[in-house]
Amino acid sequence: MTQNTSVLSPSNSPSITPTAAAAAAITRRLRAPSTLTTVSASRPLQFSWIRFHLYRSSVSPLLCTVSHSVEEEEEEEDREMASEDGQDLRIARIASAIRVIPNFPKPGIMFQDITTLLLDTKAFKDTIDLFVERYKDKAISVVAGIEARGFIFGPPIALAIGAKFVPMRKPNKLPGAVISEEYSLEYGTDKMEMHVGAVEAGERALVIDDLIATGGTLCAAIRLLERVGVEVVECACVIELPELKGRERLGNKPLFVLVNAA
Amino acid sequence: MSALKDEDPRIHGIKTKIRVVPNFPKPGAVQCAGIMFQDITTLLLDPKAFKDTIDLFVERYKGKNISVVAGIEARGFIFGPPIALAIGAKFVPLRKPRKLPGEVIFKEYTLEYGKDRLEMHVGAVEPGEHALVVDDLIATGGTLCAAMNLLERVGAEVVECACVIELPDLQGRERLNGKPLYVLVESH
Numbered sequence: 001m002t003q004n005t006s007v008l009s010p011s012n013s014p015s016i017t018p019t020a021a022a023a024a025a026i027t028r029r030l031r032a033p034s035t036l037t038t039v040s041a042s043r044p045l046q047f048s049w050i051r052f053h054l055y056r057s058s059v060s061p062l063l064c065t066v067s068h069s070v071e072e073e074e075e076e077e078d079r080e081m082a083s084e085d086g087q088d089l090r091i092a093r094i095a096s097a098i099r100v101i102p103n104f105p106k107p108g109i110m111f112q113d114i115t116t117l118l119l120d121t122k123a124f125k126d127t128i129d130l131f132v133e134r135y136k137d138k139a140i141s142v143v144a145g146i147e148a149r150g151f152i153f154g155p156p157i158a159l160a161i162g163a164k165f166v167p168m169r170k171p172n173k174l175p176g177a178v179i180s181e182e183y184s185l186e187y188g189t190d191k192m193e194m195h196v197g198a199v200e201a202g203e204r205a206l207v208i209d210d211l212i213a214t215g216g217t218l219c220a221a222i223r224l225l226e227r228v229g230v231e232v233v234e235c236a237c238v239i240e241l242p243e244l245k246g247r248e249r250l251g252n253k254p255l256f257v258l259v260n261a262a
Numbered sequence: 263m264s265a266l267k268d269e270d271p272r273i274h275g276i277k278t279k280i281r282v283v284p285n286f287p288k289p290g291a292v293q294c295a296g297i298m299f300q301d302i303t304t305l306l307l308d309p310k311a312f313k314d315t316i317d318l319f320v321e322r323y324k325g326k327n328i329s330v331v332a333g334i335e336a337r338g339f340i341f342g343p344p345i346a347l348a349i350g351a352k353f354v355p356l357r358k359p360r361k362l363p364g365e366v367i368f369k370e371y372t373l374e375y376g377k378d379r380l381e382m383h384v385g386a387v388e389p390g391e392h393a394l395v396v397d398d399l400i401a402t403g404g405t406l407c408a409a410m411n412l413l414e415r416v417g418a419e420v421v422e423c424a425c426v427i428e429l430p431d432l433q434g435r436e437r438l439n440g441k442p443l444y445v446l447v448e449s450h
Binding site for chain 1: 281283286287299301303306307308309312313316335336337339340341343344346347350351352353354355357360361362363364383386
């Protein structure tokens with residue numbers, strides 16, 4: 001689906017009336033769309049969970065930040081993002097609920113923490129609903145979730161669409177016979193494993209993780225599934241880090257995300 | 263209490279879907295104390311049995327004012343969130359060391375050989391909240407005890423621990439210090 005909205009502003013916002021909090025959240029993001037969170041690792045106690053819904057996130061809802069020229073629109077045809085009008089508010093709340101932790105796991109990295117999303121029952125439910133709405137009539141029989149945060153989002157989706165859930169795990173966790181796929185990290189390699197017999201040739205699968213960065217882990221999962229004859233219909237993540245170009249690394253495999261992190 | 267006594271017809275279907283894998287894992291982990299690893303991944307391959315598993319927990323906990331479902335990494339992450347979503351509770355992951363990015367509190371617990379540690383984010387749970395702890399299986403109860411300790415230290419009340427499988431011979435139930443335990447299936 002082509003994304004063809006301009007930057008969202010109050011004058012061309014959709015006809016739904018946002019709640020005051022959502023409108024305020026959207027307006028704050030427009031004023032500083034690329035602002036990073038001010039939470040600093042050296043003063044974690046200042047961050048109050050009780051007030052998380054006022055928290056300023058560096059994550060921008062897709063609908064609010066994508067702007068296009070006509071030429072760009074044509075290149076967008078393979079991009080898939082959650083963008084329907086009625087989803088604006090759900091996406092905004094989801095984006096607001098994600099916490100950014102600077103310098104984790106190492107200096108210079110802005111870690112996208114979805115655990116705060118899981119504390120917001122509405123936002124967590126909306127996250128799952130957005131995926132379920134997209135996939136429920138697509139004859140998907142397998143949801144593969146990547147350890148460990150893919151285990152949080154994959155099973156609720158699988159249950160809602162009537163698919164089986166297949167965990168894709170780090171080495172030596174799965175007890176039965178496995179097939180494994182090596183993939184590269186910034187330094188060195190890691191391995192991903194899947195149980196033999198979990199999936200059958202001809203099945204249609206989704207691959208789920210909380211976030212796509214370089215795309216290395218998702219590519220390993222795709223390879224594992226394709227090696228046994230499964231068709232990977234799409235990869236689905238809550239968050240994309242577009243600067244790391246994971247989408248390109250997936251090649252012709254479609255990717256659907258809810259939120260871009262600047 | 264398990265669901266065995268007034269056995270719900272769904273239990274049988276769940277039990278038959280759990281695969282037992284001999285001689286796994288390597289020495290040092292709790293489940294291999296015996297030899298027979300209870301593999302729930304085969305349960306997850308049966309959409310009806312997986313749904314029944316979740317439904318049995320949801321039916322038990324819905325409307326009981328539970329605001330937190332804490333799931334133990336990693337297989338607790340598979341069962342916890344669907345329960346949390348269905349009962350309108352938040353989901354709190356309890357993780358191995360150095361996985362959670364924010365400020366954490368931790369609890370050390372002993373393994374057959376050595377120690378491990380469970381962590382929870384500061385601020386995830388507020389005092390007075392009612393919590394469930396969810397994992398796929400209870401063996402010796404060490405991990406569940408550590409989980410309850412974390413929740414109680416921040417002032418939450420642990421209403422019950424819920425697992426798909428219990429290994430009664432390892433006496434984990436007794437280790438929970440009187441905290442109720444609900445399981446669907448026992449394996450001897």
